[in-house]
Every structure is written in structure tokens, then in C-alpha cells.
Amino acid sequence: MRLGLVIDLDVCVGCHACAVSCKEWNASGSIGPLADYQPYGAEPSGVWFNRIRHFEMGEYPHNKTINFPMSCMHCEDADCVTVCPTGASYKRAEDGVVLIDQDKCMGCNYCSWACPYGARELDRATGTMKKCTLCIDRIYDENLPVEERQPACVLTCPAHARMFGDFDDPDSAVSRTVRERGGYALMPELNYNPTNRYLPPRRKPEVSVAPRPRGGLKDSLRQFANRLVRR
């Protein structure tokens, strides 16, 4: 199995719902709490596993805004795991999920240096590195209703811009969507072989405006004729 996420940039409205739901779930989840610094002070900041950036493409008036959520890509060739000296970072053989053992981490930040995607954030309160767990404590929780055994961010996304599934299974919804929509990986040149895929904004649909039989051009009221229509 190779579990991961698909993010549809065509419909992501950049609402940050996934990011907040992630924070909410994981704050009280298996690697919570997640520290917040100066929560009511001058420069609030904190640990998040999912952040939404907003980019602009092209120039006015042909510009497009792209909302861009990012969390751990659960890379196949995850250097964050290779470089970790303590073995706290590991990739699960059975499903490819990359996790951090909070009991082993020494907080050296080295793995975060190795991650191109900014997925890892140090929790200064525990001194340990934290990151997206793919909601491992939801997806395998057999006491949750089946339809809720999904990452919090996927469940909550109001635009349904996020999908979760097994990329090893060619028939899974994620695999099919990636094939059909040309899903791509970020920074492929670094060869991390990330699992998560992004679906590009689609081309805009063409609507025909060819002249129709209905009417010719009317420049004045006089050109309109009454038709017999009963109520």
C-alpha cells in the first residue's frame, strides 16, 4: 500500500479549513498537543501540519490565483527519514506513511532540512519534530464509522479538493483521478518521489456563441412582434 493525498488545485478555494481541522484533530491526537506561541500576543505562531499558500500566475488581467495547500507528501524516497540520526523518523513499510516517533526524536531539525516541502515543524514545547501523520490515528481506527476513517483535512474540505487513498492500487479513486487529470508531483527533479499528487487547474470550458436561429438583431422596439402564448 502507498497511502497519500490528492489535492485538486482546480477547486481549492484556499479556505484553510483543512489546515484548521488538521490542527484541531492533531492537537488532541496521537502526537498532540501542538504548541502555539504567543497565542494572544504580538506575533502569534504555532505548529501546523498543513499550510495553505496562495500564488498568482500570469499578469493582470490574465492573472490567475492559485490556492496551494501543502502537507507531508509521504515521499517514497524520503530523505527526511534517511538523514534522521536517531531513527525517530521512519517510513512504514506497510503503507508508506512517514511518521516521527516522539519518544526518540532529539530535536536536531536535521530532517526538516532534508524536507523540500516544508512539511516538518519543530514543536518547541516538546523539543520534538512533528508533521502530518496522514491521520494515522483516524484511518486505522476501527471504532470510527467506516466513512470517517479518513484524514481530518479530507473529511472537512468544503470544496472536496482533497482525496485520500492507496496509490499502489491502480483502481483506487486517487490513482484513477491522477491518471485522468494529469496529477503531478512537486519538485520532481529532487527525486523524493512524493506520494501526494496535485491536480492542475483545468482549461476553461468553451461555450459557443454562434448566432442562433432565435432572432436577428433588433435595434428598436418596433422590430419585435407578438407571438401567441397562452398562460
Place this chain on the structure above:
Amino acid sequence: MNASIRTENHDAQEIRYTTCYMCACRCGVKVTLEGGKVRFLQGNRNHPTNQGVLCAKGSAGIMKQYSPARLTQPLLRKPGSERGEGIYEPISWDQALDLLTNRLQEIRATDPSKLAFFTGRDQMQALTGLWAQQFGTPNWAAHGGFCSVNMAAAGLYTVGFSFWEFGAPDWDYAKYFIMWGVAEDHSSNPIKIGLEKLKRRGGKFVSVNPVRTGYSAIADEWLPIRPGMDGLLAMSMVHVLLRHEQFDYEFLVRYTNATWLVVQTPGQRGDGLFLRDADGHPLIWDLEKESFRNGLAGDIAPALFGEYLTADGRRVRTVMSLVAERYLDPRYAPENVAREVGLPAATIERIALEMAHIAFQESIELPIAWTDVWGRKHDKVVGRPVAMYAMRGISAHSNGFHACRAVHFIQMLLGALDAPGNFRARAPYPKPIPPHQLPENSIAVINAPNTPLSRPPLGFPTRPEDLVVDEFGNPLRIDKAYSWEVPIASHGLMHMVITNAVNHDPYAIDTLILFMSNMAWNSTMNTAQVQDMLRTRDIENFGEYRIPFLVVVDAFHSEMTNFADLILPDTTYLERYDAISLLDRPISEPDAAADAIRYPLIEPDRDVRPWQEVLVELAARLKFPAFTHADGTRRFKNYPDFIVNYERSPGVGFLAGWRGKDGSRSLKGEPNPRQWEKYIENESFFAHHWPDSQKYMRYANRDYLEVAADAGFVGKVEPIIMQFWSEPLQKFRLAGMGLYDGPQPTNQVDRERLVKYFDPLPLWYEPLEQQRVDPDEYPFFALTQRPMFMYHSWDSQNAWLRQLMAQNRLYMNAGRAAEMGIRDDDWVWVESHHGGIRCQVKTMEGTQEDTVWTWNAIGKQKGAWGLKPDASEATDGFLLNHLISELLPAQPGERRLTNSDPVTGQAAWFDLRVKIRKAAPGETGSWPQFDTLKPYPGDERYARPDVLRYDARSDAKNRGNGQTS
């Protein structure tokens, strides 16, 4: 395999269902509690509104529940301290209620109008409105007047339902969707769900908006319009549709007043009114019978175009003739509006024709049999799958009423209303046009002591007689709603209350109660001076404050509570009972009538009370007839008891589900003592799903209208005919012309405004403030947008959400900024005719070149919202509101006029024009700055830790949210 994974201890958890309160969308939430704390908030999959999803605000509800800004106890301004100084003493609830009761009793027994009760985005207007009516004061309204009354009024005077909460796009069938001026809307999650559906199906999404963020980001086509020009754009599209004869002839004939005949006697009484028969029915010209016939009847064959002569020799023309004549005028040709609108003529023409193509070449037919209100059976419904949605980008301009009507004109021409793929009505809408409810306007009733109003304070005037004015034409309401200045102010003018009350214009009040509105900050125009007004004393009146007594009901420490004489602390949404009623602003979806509840999930840890409880209590103490028995004893034990047992009319109460003694009736039925339990069992909501035959064309769908009439949604089963030509407007206009058989304004300014702005067909005019401001001096339009993850002011207290945005910027078009030598992070001075602010710039591509904008309500006063005084919201964030005046720039020989739409009184937030210059080196930080708010007694309960580690798990090492000590 996954033994190593630690999952939840579900045994320690409880699941509850309630309704979100983080915004007015009111989604269903599934709440997981653990050890009495909130573990998780997620969307309720079964809920019609959000279908399982939850937005950022909803998920962050935890941090609101545990916010250090929560009020802890009733507070009284310390005797001897100045209002606004923020020095308070705790008082008990008993004392607070006694104090208030005595004051209100006195007012009610003498001059009930001296109480003004205004509420913000109140989700219980049915109760607050009833309360005000029972008190006997006309001075009640909620936020609608400063929010989007233009949309409500335009829709309800035109198509019988409206944008905002009275309808929704049909996301399942729409193939083309145009969104006008929407950033987030009340329909927050449904729009996101819907846009995805639409795009997934290959539908086209066009966004008309000067700014490209959020929803507009994913639009297939972005039309960066110049602000305030939407009316012109829509009318130009009407022009294109007419020119190409792209309209739905059958729809116009059957469901609109396009065929009604309008009297053409310019300069005489009766001009512009419908030709009517002796019973008052509007008449059409029947092509078959060759005679005038009742335009409301079935079995007629009306002429759509034409000019006829009546027996008494009056010339009459069909509405459609007038429409075609008006909008075929070259004034509205795309090439003649392109420059003002800021879009290429070819684009305007193409978009109009694309809509026509989808409407007429790609119509949808569903094999659903239905019967029209005239008894004719149809074996299918036809949808013209063009949907639209519009909100404050249209409404928050002083020409927004007409602009919105023009958008409805496009829908009517395309026949694209309440059918598959259209903008569809949400029960209890559609309503008669306009709804049959008039505002109380009898002076005798209003002035009568200890007497309820005979009608609600708000309604929908149809003619000058319905205005709420005295015999001299002076306003009877403190906000001057329904006066000659703003005759169709159907939601009141909350933004004028403080200014008018302080100016004693039209009269002085005694007590102002504000419930959940931050009128001293982000929901007021002219913030700094409004704060001063609240402090103003009356020299004649023994130095009393101009507003003698100010009660603020809020759950949090806001900029507004700081001005209260009495602060009544409310509960949070997880701590109280609430009814989200069909009598109010509905949560229905097009396919289902729906309502919902909240009930207490968490025991308050402070001395707070739900405001609805307090209202019911006060109502009993003040002996309101609806709340007491004949012998004066109280009728309702408490709020839940009131909700179950109060009936507005027999069988119709606040909650529509599980009515009848045994809970078997829906929409209408006797009170059910177990109604709350039923709702709780059913995940806190009720949905009545419309059968297919009642889902569409409900303005003329007999089966639907029968149910609607029975449930009290409409008065009786009769066709709801959409109104191109608006006769109510024409009546006011005639009054302005001095040609009306009834009350007429005496003031020249009022007369001119009526003549100019009460055009029975939509017209475009330059927004009022802009008419008085030199565009060369103030070259930019200035706007605000809502961030998707912040609800006005109240989410900055949220430790998670404020990390996403703790400072707002002034956003500018990058190219335009570069021309001015302005770069990212520069501090600039922004000035309007009214004032100046300093703020920091961010440039972007996605902003129309003549427009600057910022996120709404991020700026804060130091010390408010439980934040430390150095919070960047206060030091670097800013409010645009300082630049916006609630009054139009003065003009000689004219009294000061409200900066509002002249028809509806809608606050014209977005008419602002500004100039921008770089701040001098070293001039940084936002300006103006205000005194730091003082902590309240009780605030010491809250720790404001440097590191917060929220964890709901009861077994967690790090127990406690680190907030309450």
C-alpha cells in the same frame, strides 16, 4: 499490523450534534467531547447545509469556546467613571435585571420609542423582533440594513425571493454560473460545495469581481469590473439579450408582469401605474380576445409588446415594450459602457450570449409532472441551466438596489429562476411580491404606553401611505427607516442609530440595547467619531450622555462592550439553547425546508446567561401580552418552553419539525412538549424534503403553494408574478413629482431623490458619495473583503485563526503600484474625503487597477478581544471604516443625508474613494491608534500563556487548556 498506532479512547468520549455559530451559515456539527472538553468539531454528514464538511471557523470553534476574551459576569460602569474609560464593577444578575426592568418599565409606560434595540447578525430575529413589537417600540432592526438589504429588497420586490439567505444556486444542474461580488457569503460552505460540483461537471464559472481571491481564484473567467458598475454591466447584458432576441418568451408571458399594461400619461397622476380593472387586477391585452383582461388569471393570451388605448382614451403600453425601449438604447450597448465598467465590449457581449446559449440551446428537461397555479398540468420541468449568485459587491453600493434588480432582469429574460440549474428559492420563499407585511406606522399605536405594536417594526412598504412618518413627514424611527429619505428600508438602518440618537435627530432616546454587534468598531462607519459620539454629553440635560443608557449584550470583550453602561454577558453557542427558525432567516436548501437547534453541551464556567433566556425573563417581568397570561403571570418558564409553546398563528411556531402532540406533524401542528428531545435525537435539525413535483417553479406551482399557504409561508394560494416594472417604486416617484394621491414629501431634497432614484425600471447612476467626490483627487475605489477563515471581529480572539492573519494589508494592483513607486511592505497614507489612515501595502496582480482593498475587521483596538496590547492586529492592522462616513458629504441647502442606498437605506460601504501616498521614512505602524482597553473584573481568571498547548484528552500529560486558571 497497526498495533503501534494509538487511537482514541472512545469510551471516554461522547458524541453530540449541534449547529455551528461561527458564522450565519449555520452548519450542522458533530461534537466529540472528552472529559467535558471539546475534542473535535466536524461537519455533520446528514445535515442539509454542509453535508459533512466544516470550514476553518467552524473547526476552530474550540479556541473560541476557550477564548480569554469571554465575558465572565454582568458588569456595571463604575459610578463616576466616564463612558468609554472601561472601568467596571461586577453586579449580580438579579441586580442587573432589576435595574434594566425598572428602566424599561418606565420607558414602556411613557414613550416606548425611547427604547432602541438593535441586534447584529442575530440568529434569532424572530424572537428579538417579537420582543420589540411586544415592547411597543418601532426602533428595532438587525444587521440587514448595513449588510445586504439591497439584495433582499431587490429580490423581494422583483422575483419573490432573493440572493443572500433566500435562495441558492442549483449546483446539481447548473451549467453556467455567474457570481457577482461575492467573497464568502452567508452560504459559506454550500457555495464551496457547489462550486466544486459545478466545475466537476464541466460547468462554466464566471466571477464578476474587482478582486481575484478565494472563489474568484477558481473561476473559469474573471471579470475585473470597476466597483459600482455592475448595474451598468447587467443592463448592458440585458441590452445584448434583447438585441439578439434571446429571451424566454413563454416564461415572460406566464410568470412575469412583462405583459401588464402601464398607463402612459406623463405629467399626470396615475402615470406609470398599471392599468387595473375595478377589482384592482392588473390588465393585459389579450391577443385572442382582443380585449383587456385580468393579468393574474390563467387562460389568457397576453400581448408581450404593444401600445393600446383604453376606453377612457389613456395610452397604455406593455411592460416589455417599456423594458425593450429602455435597454435597447445605445446608452447600454457594450461599446458604450465598456470604459465605465472596465471590461472590453466584446467580453460583455460574449458573456451575455454564452448565457443565452446555455439557457436556450442546452436546456434541461426533467420528467417531473407538476401542476401550475392556474390548474394546468405539465409533464416536465424545463430548466435554463444558468445560475447566478450575487452579494455585497453589488449590495454595498448606493446604486445596489437597482443593480441587483438588473441582475434579476437577466434571470427573468432567460427564464432562469427556480427551475433546474437556476437560482432557486429556499423556503419559506418565494413570497408575494413584495411580501405582505407592512411595518407598524400608526402613530397612535407607536406612542401608546404599555402597548405592543399591532404589526412588526419591519416590513415591505408598497406605497407612500406605508411610510413610518408622522403627519409632517418626520421619521418615527430613530434610524429614519421608511422615511422619505429611505422609503423601502426593509431592514432598518443600524448604521445610523448612534449618529441619529446622539444628534436627537429625529428625537432623543433613553436606552439603547445592542446585541452582538460591534458598533464601536468594525460594524460602524466613521469609527473614531462614533466612539466620540458615544461619549458625548448633553449640556441642556444635566450633562447626561446624549444616549443616556447603553446596554451591550455580548459574549466577548469587544471594542463595543467598552462603551456599555451595563454589560450583559452571553453564553457561547455550545452552552445554550437556540432555535434557528423558519420564521427567521432560513437555513433551508432549495430541495428542503429546514430548521435547527442548539442545546447546551458544555456547562458555562462563568456567571453568564443566554440572552434569549434574559429576553424571555424581561418579557415576563415587563408583562408583554404574548409572554404573560391574562392575570399577568408568566406564560413561559424559560426559553426552551417558549420555543415549544409559542404559536405565531395556530400550529405555526418557531420550530417546524415534530409538531403535533405526538410529534408526527411537520411544518404546522400543535405544540409538542417533546420537541426539543426530538430535535436532539435527530442530530439537532429538521428537514422537510420537497417531493419532486414541489421543487421547481414554486412561484406558480400549485402543490407547493398549497403546502406553503398551510404552513404560513404565503398568505394564500395565488400566483407570484415577477415584477419587471415595479409599481411601488413608481408610486414613490409620483409622490416625489407631486402627482400622487396620498402623502407627498415636502422637502425638495426628498422630492428630487424620489424622482431620480425611484425608477420603476433599473437604472444606473454613479454611487451617491462618488457624485460628490472628485475622482481626480481620489483616484481609487476602496473595498473590503471577508477572509474565509475569520468572522468579522470575533475570530481574532481565536488562537488558531489569528495565526493565519494577524495583520491586514492594503492590496493594490502591482502594475499600478509600480507606477506610483509603491512597493510591497511600504507604509502608505490612505485618505478619503472624510479621514485618513496609515497602513501597509501588498501588491498583487489580481486587483482591478483602480481598486484597492483590504480584509475586513482584522484591525483591532489595543486590549480588546483578550489580546495583549501589542497584538499586531492593533499595532499594524487597520480598519477601512475610519475613512467611510455614515453621512454623505454636506451640500449647501441640504440636511445631512445618510450614506446609503436611497431606495433601501443599505449602507454604502463600498462607495468609498481614496487617494494614496507613501508615508515618510520612519512612519510605520497603523494609524489612528486608540487608548488601550482595560481588562474587566473577572479577566484575571484567564491566563494568557506564552505557549498554549490545547489538548482535550483527559489522559494527556499536559492536561488543561492553559487558559482558565
Place this chain on the structure above:
Amino acid sequence: MHPVLSVIFFTVASGAGFGLFSLLFVADFFALGGGFSRAHLLVGGAIALALIVLGLLSSTLHLANPKNAWRAFSRFRTSWLSREGVFAVAFMPLALAYLACIAFDAPLWLRHASGFLSAALAWITVFSTGMIYACLKTIRQWNTPLVPANYLALGYASGSLLLLLGAVRAGLDATPYVALAGLIVAIAAVLKAIYYFWIRSPGLTPTVNTATGLTRAGVRLFDSGHTHGTFLTEEFGYQLARRRASVIKVLLFVVGFALPAVMLAAVLRGSGAEAAAAVAACAGLAGAVMERWLFFAEARHVVNLYHGAQRC
């Protein structure tokens, strides 16, 4: 990258310590300039070890959770950080054995064997330190064999200058030491120059386009989704203006390489040799600190592409 003082101190001190120790063995083996006395060797060795230990200790200062530091040895097979730790720790007993051989007149083969092995481990350790950085594909400025080469060259350069100072103080013939230091400093300077030249040319590196996959048009960050700093911006957001970097580079070449070279000549001239050697050693170390600071400050992690950078 954010330059962290403890890491700068660690790499400079331990590099110099390992360099000094290895060269001390070379000097001992070849009895350069007449050879150090036993006492001098022991003092020199102790100084080298002290630099190493202090460096290692300071490196733990930047750990957020030092109580798990001991686990850092467990991923020898994959992690250069782990390897560095293991090699550094393996070095210690061998180095002590070598010093013990000197102190207690152990058989020469034993002394030479332990000396050689510890010198080799010292080399490997410094190499590993370099590889910690060089193996990161996320930072173009580091992801090059020039980095371990630089680490080795600079470590040995500062070691050689310290050794020279020792030789002068011990009254040995300074010539071979000057030659050794001169050679290594020259190599270090050339390598560093090559490195600086190399990082100037961007090459085929990730850009904001490949980072977002939006390749059809120009892409610019509009909003990073948080107002204030995050772990990511604090750790990776450091940005050094080109102008300032160039100034520091000139200074670094003057202080770190040119000044020691001049001082080496002064040592050869004889008068004030000790002072000249001391200045050379201090300048060399100062240069190394500057170099290390720049090494971090100039490194642009690709995550910056998500925070406004166009390329890294």
C-alpha cells in the same frame, strides 16, 4: 539558512581540533622540524581534544530535546549526522590511546598505529561533517562534493596554523610547518574560491514553477497563509543581501587566507615569529568562523520557494 552560533562554533572548533590532531600525528611521525617533545605533543593533543569536545558539546546545544541525543548513534547506516557522531566517538579512545602511547612510551608501532588510525578517523569525521550538509538535495549551495572538501581543507588549515603556533612556541624549526600550513591554507583558499564561483551559477535548480508545478506562466507568491514567522521561516528564511555577502567574502579572504599567508612569511623571517604565528592562527580561525557563517547564510533551502523565492 539561519546561521546558528552553536553550530558554527561546533564545526569550526571541531574541524580545527581534528585538523590539529591529525597534523600533530604527521609532525610526530615525520619528526617535522626536529619533532615535538613528549610534553608538547601531550599539550597539543589535549588542546585538539578540548576543541573537539567543546565543539561536540556545543553542537548538542542546538538540540531541542537533548535527552535523546544518545540515540543519534543509531542510524549509522543512513545518516551522515549519525556517522559523524559515531566516528567522533570512535576517534576518542584511539586518540587517547595515541596520547597514552606518547605518555607511557609505548612501542613505536603501537604509537604509530593508534596515531594513524585516529588521524584517519579525524579525517573521516570531518568529512562526515561536510557530508551532513552535502547530502541535502534541498540546498543547492550545499549539495556538492566541494562542501566536504571545504570542510576538510578549512579544518586542516586552521589545524595547521595552530600546529605552526605550537612549533614556534616549542622552538622547533618552523620551516616545514610554515610549508605545511602554507600549502593547506592555499588549497583551502582555492577550494573556497572555486566553491564561491560555483554557487554563483544557478544551474538547473528548483524554481517556483517546479515547486508548484505551475509551469505555464510566471508564478509569484501572494500570501504565505500566516502573518508572522513560523518554524519554517525562522529556520530557512534567512536571507543575505548579495552585496553584503560579497563584502564578507572579501573580508574572509583577507582575514582567513591572505593575513595568515603574510604572517607565515613573517614567521619565516624570524623576528616576532611567535606573535606572527599567533596572529596567523587567530586569523585562520576567524576566517573559518566567517566562512561558516556565510556557508549557512548563503544557503537557500528550496522551501523558500513557498515563501516568496523565485529560485533557490
